[in-house]
Structures are given as structure tokens and as C-alpha cells.
Amino acid sequence: MSDTAVKPPTILVIDDDAEIRYSLTRVLGSRRYQVTEAASGEQGIAMVKKGPAPDLVFLDVRMSGMSGIEALQHIRSANPKQLVVLMTAFGTAQTAIEAMKYGAFDYVMKPFDPAKVLSLAENALKAHADLRAVGDYKPTINADDYREGIVGSSPVMQDVFKVIGQVTASDVTVMITGESGTGKELVARSIWKHSHRAGKPFIAVNCAAIPDNLIESELFGHEKGSFTGATGQRLGKFELCDGGTIFLDEIGDMALATQTKILRVLQQGDIQRVGGTETIKVDVRILAATNKNLEEMVKAKTFREDLYYRLNVVRIRMPALRERDDDVPQIVDFCLQNLFKQRKARVSKVSPEAMAVLVRYRWPGNVRELENVIYRSAVIAQGDAILVKNLPKEILEAAGEGSAVPFEVATPETASTTPPAGSESPATAEKPLTLERAYDFLHAELTRGG
Known part of the structure; x- marks a missing residue:
């Protein structure tokens, strides 16, 4: 030989x-x-x-x-x-x-x-070759350059970054739109961090997660005895956030009665606690976000038109991940670097074949879904790289890759x-x-x- x-x-x-x-x-x-x-x-x-x-x-x-x-x-x-x-x-x-x-x-x-043994050996040796192939892998980004958590260099994301930079110097109200999982709260936090209010509180409120009968108390506070269970005075998010920035996420889910009180804050800069009569001045910048079509809600009279125009002074649209698939490798690298630094996984890279699958997938859950997939795949990867076999079955099937089950299941046969x-x-x-x-x-x- x-x-x-x-x-x-x-x-x-x-x-x-x-x-x-x-x-x-x-x-x-x-x-x-x-x-x-x-x-x-x-x-x-x-x-x-x-x-x-x-x-x-x-x-x-x-x-x-x-x-x-x-x-x-x-x-x-x-x-x-x-x-x-x-x-x-x-x-x-x-x-x-x-x-x-x-x-x-x-x-x-x-x-x-024998057939299973040979098939298993073949798959393992292919994985061995794949791991060697990514041995000289170099990350596409430095995670330290993305402390905001918003990763991407595509043209649509550059447009987002430009608008963020433009609105940080003032207290203008900003409406952030986009599908769930696109990173709307990250945009809000970035605006706050680069504004003159950065030294004051940032409070995020998910309007969809709070029942209608509790959201006013949550936002504006309440007085003792104002309702059953109100055993003492409680400050709301607006008072706690005085001087800072409040982020009203999923504002399209807010009840009309509460919308009226938000409008008052924007117009007059004051609130009243539930059950109270005192008018309390607050200095708060409001950022809002929604994944709903507020224009259609205004037409249907389920969202106040005057509030819509007050909130929608500047709009930032977060693109869906499928609209910027060129950013997928950077987001993957960002996730892996963070996991590695936190010692939650030993994986630091992705094979070219696995990355190709990730780029092809449509990501209906957007960046949040991608982060979850990377986290899961990193946990079950055997080497220091995520291979195609480590990706979830539904991702492989949707990308047309099929799926190889990595572990045998004991059966009577x-x-x-x-x-x-x-x-x-x-x-x-x-x-x-x-x-x-x-x-x-x-x-x-x-x-x-x-």
C-alpha cells in the first residue's frame, strides 16, 4: 500500500x-x-x-x-x-x-x-469526519460586540439600528412592531440604554399576561381597600419607573378602559391609583410593542385611534427571521458563545451541513425559536460541534433532511x-x-x- x-x-x-x-x-x-x-x-x-x-x-x-x-x-x-x-x-x-x-x-x-451495528458505525464515523471538518471553524462574530443582544448585519437590520440611534436622543414615543420572537423587547432595551434615561429604571410589562381586572392596579397602583384583597397601598409600574422608561409589550391586548388611562399619561403626564383621588405626576418615557395589526383594530374600534397616533410617533418594524436568513449564522454564533461562556454547554461551533439546515428552515417562532433549538442541540451534542443529527426532528423534516434517531429504543424485538x-x-x-x-x-x- x-x-x-x-x-x-x-x-x-x-x-x-x-x-x-x-x-x-x-x-x-x-x-x-x-x-x-x-x-x-x-x-x-x-x-x-x-x-x-x-x-x-x-x-x-x-x-x-x-x-x-x-x-x-x-x-x-x-x-x-x-x-x-x-x-x-x-x-x-x-x-x-x-x-x-x-x-x-x-x-x-x-x-x-449486524446491519444495525454497521449502520451505527457508518454514522459514527461520518460524525467523526464532520467534527474534524469543523476543527478550524472561526466564529462569524465577537459576542462582546453585541451586548445589546440584537444580532444581524443584513440590510433590514441595519435599518433597524439606524432608527434606534435616531430615537435615543429624545423622549419620542416609539411603537415596535413584528411577529412574536423577533426581539422587540431587545430593541426597547437598546433605546433605553442609549438614552439620557439609562441611569433610571427600565420596566417591561407584558399586557397580554395580566388579566383585565388587575392590569390597572399593576400599572397605576392602588390604595388600601380599593378592592377585595387590597390590604395596603401599592405603587404601580409608572410610579416605580419615574424618570425611566416603561415598555408596554403586546399593547394590542390592552382593554379599552386601560387604554384611556395610558392616553392620559401621554397627554398630561399624570396618573391616579385605583381607588384614589390624588393626581400623581410621573416622568416616564413610553415604548410600546405589538404583533397585531393596530390599524385594523382601530377600524374595528377595539383600539383607541387617539392612543394609536400618540404611540405611533416613530415606528420600528422588527423583521421576521425568514426575511433575514443571512443573519442566522451570526445569531447561532452569538448563542453558542454565550452558552460556552456560561458553561451551560461544551459546544462552540456548528458543522457546515447543520448550518445549511438552520439557514433553510423558515423559523415561524423567529429568533426565540432559533435560540431554543441551538440550546437544545448544544446540550445533546456529543463533541464540540452541533451536527445535523443533533438538530430536532421537526427542523430536519421541514428542511427536507429526514431524521436519524440517535438512540435505540428497547422493544420486544x-x-x-x-x-x-x-x-x-x-x-x-x-x-x-x-x-x-x-x-x-x-x-x-x-x-x-x-
């Missing part, structure tokens, strides 16, 4: 059962993979550390001496990019969760289905009724794994505490 010939992928099989090692070596050898064996976790760890590291490791969960889970931790500690497939007789939730937590690529059920020696006993095993249980548990564990 010449020096330029392509070397076959190398696979290390770690199992204390000689028959299992022999069977697996024959199956993998049929594809001309170069297979080596280790009879214990300790021996396998030593081989990985000594090098050269194999392209893939098949590792038994239950062995005499060191367990497969413990060996997995040592192997991944020695080589964080090492791909490991666990072998087990029963796919319990505990096994799956521990495998995912400590970075296993996948696991395979005993007794082996795949689970052994008499497990091989060294594997879990059916009498003590948990109920078979479901993907939903494993993913939900892991996501909750890794995201707990923020």
Missing part, C-alpha cells in the same frame, strides 16, 4: 466477553474496518491514552472490574473528541441518561443486529430475553427507554439553575 492510500477507519472494541469481541470484530471487519480489541475497561483506556486514538470505540456497559460508564468518563477525559458507542443488553432510562451525560455517541442493544454474560439482569432493569424520557430528563438536568 502506498503512503498516499486512504487508511481504513480504526475501531476499538472493549468487552470482557471474548465471544462478543470476536463477533463484533468479524461484523466490523466485513467492511474492512481496522479493529483492535481490549478485554477490560482499564486496558481500553490505556490503549486510547497511548494512541493513536481510534476513530471509534465500542464499549460494553457491564464488565467485571471497571464499568463501561466509568471507562467512558476516563476515555472522554483523556480525549474529549473520542466517539464512543456503548453496548448493553437493556436500554434502560438510567443507562441512556448516563450515556448521554458523559458524552457517548450512541448505544447498541445486545444481541447485535430488540431486547434480549436472556442477556449475555456481563450485561444487566432483566430482573433488576428499569422499564425500557423512551427517547422522550431520556432527552427531557437530560435537558432538565443540564439546564437546571439557569
Whole structure:
């Protein structure tokens, strides 16, 4: 063989059962993979550390001496990019969760289905190649340059940035429109941060989340005894925000009676608490946002026309993410850099194939949906990069990619009724794994505490 010939992928099989090692070596050898064996976790760890590291490791969960889970931790500690497939007789939730937590690529059920083993090996080796391909990945942005949280360099976003800059020098009222998840509150916060009111409070109020019978008390406060349960005087958001900026999100959901009182604040600069008679002066800049068509609501008389014109002095329209798909790579980089800095994920990059899927997807939930997908994918990624296989099934299907299930599910057809020696006993095993249980548990564990 010449020096330029392509070397076959190398696979290390770690199992204390000689028959299992022999069977697996024959199956993998049929594809001309170069297979080596280790009879214990300790021996396998030593081989990985000594090098050269194999392209893939098949590792038994239950062995005499060191367990497969413990060996997995040592192997991944020695080589964080090492791909490991666990072998087990029963796919319990505990096994799956521990495998995912400590970075296993996948696991395979005993007794082996040769076709599944070969397919799994092929997928793992492709992932290995993909991870190497993104090894020299360079982020498209520096997250420190986007402290506002609004990321994008597309022409439509440059227009947004220009208007933000123009309205920061005055107290003009601004209406921010756009679909849910586009970042309307981020725009409001950016206006506040760059205004002369930056040293005073910024209070965001989601009008859609507060019942009609409570929103006036929330905004304007109330006096003791003004209604059942009003056991004391309470200051509202406008008083608490005096000198600062209040952001009325989803103002299209506000009741007409409350709209009238907001109009009074804009016209006269004062409020009255619920149940009170005192007129209280407030110095507050109002920014508002909606995902509704206020013009149509004005025609339908469900939104006050005079309030509409008072709020709509300057309008900033936040574009949907599908209108600026060129910004998707930058937003992805921003999310990953923040996750990495907060130590919520070890992932710092995305494969070109996965990025192409993210750019093609239409993002009905906009930036908020993209952030959620990146967070979830980063949590379940085995290496330091998000690959296509890590993306949610619905994203892959919508982008026309199909979906490869990364973990086997134990079924009557795949689970052994008499497990091989060294594997879990059916009498003590948990109920078979479901993907939903494993993913939900892991996501909750890794995201707990923020």
C-alpha cells in the first residue's frame, strides 16, 4: 500500500466477553474496518491514552472490574473528541441518561443486529469526519460586540439600528412592531440604554399576561381597600419607573378602559391609583410593542385611534427571521458563545451541513425559536460541534433532511430475553427507554439553575 492510500477507519472494541469481541470484530471487519480489541475497561483506556486514538470505540456497559460508564468518563477525559458507542443488553432510562451525560455517541442493544451495528458505525464515523471538518471553524462574530443582544448585519437590520440611534436622543414615543420572537423587547432595551434615561429604571410589562381586572392596579397602583384583597397601598409600574422608561409589550391586548388611562399619561403626564383621588405626576418615557395589526383594530374600534397616533410617533418594524436568513449564522454564533461562556454547554461551533439546515428552515417562532433549538442541540451534542443529527426532528423534516434517531429504543424485538454474560439482569432493569424520557430528563438536568 502506498503512503498516499486512504487508511481504513480504526475501531476499538472493549468487552470482557471474548465471544462478543470476536463477533463484533468479524461484523466490523466485513467492511474492512481496522479493529483492535481490549478485554477490560482499564486496558481500553490505556490503549486510547497511548494512541493513536481510534476513530471509534465500542464499549460494553457491564464488565467485571471497571464499568463501561466509568471507562467512558476516563476515555472522554483523556480525549474529549473520542466517539464512543456503548453496548448493553437493556436500554434502560438510567443507562441512556448516563450515556448521554458523559458524552457517548450512541448505544447498541445486545444481541447485535449486524446491519444495525454497521449502520451505527457508518454514522459514527461520518460524525467523526464532520467534527474534524469543523476543527478550524472561526466564529462569524465577537459576542462582546453585541451586548445589546440584537444580532444581524443584513440590510433590514441595519435599518433597524439606524432608527434606534435616531430615537435615543429624545423622549419620542416609539411603537415596535413584528411577529412574536423577533426581539422587540431587545430593541426597547437598546433605546433605553442609549438614552439620557439609562441611569433610571427600565420596566417591561407584558399586557397580554395580566388579566383585565388587575392590569390597572399593576400599572397605576392602588390604595388600601380599593378592592377585595387590597390590604395596603401599592405603587404601580409608572410610579416605580419615574424618570425611566416603561415598555408596554403586546399593547394590542390592552382593554379599552386601560387604554384611556395610558392616553392620559401621554397627554398630561399624570396618573391616579385605583381607588384614589390624588393626581400623581410621573416622568416616564413610553415604548410600546405589538404583533397585531393596530390599524385594523382601530377600524374595528377595539383600539383607541387617539392612543394609536400618540404611540405611533416613530415606528420600528422588527423583521421576521425568514426575511433575514443571512443573519442566522451570526445569531447561532452569538448563542453558542454565550452558552460556552456560561458553561451551560461544551459546544462552540456548528458543522457546515447543520448550518445549511438552520439557514433553510423558515423559523415561524423567529429568533426565540432559533435560540431554543441551538440550546437544545448544544446540550445533546456529543463533541464540540452541533451536527445535523443533533438538530430536532421537526427542523430536519421541514428542511427536507429526514431524521436519524440517535438512540435505540428497547422493544420486544430488540431486547434480549436472556442477556449475555456481563450485561444487566432483566430482573433488576428499569422499564425500557423512551427517547422522550431520556432527552427531557437530560435537558432538565443540564439546564437546571439557569
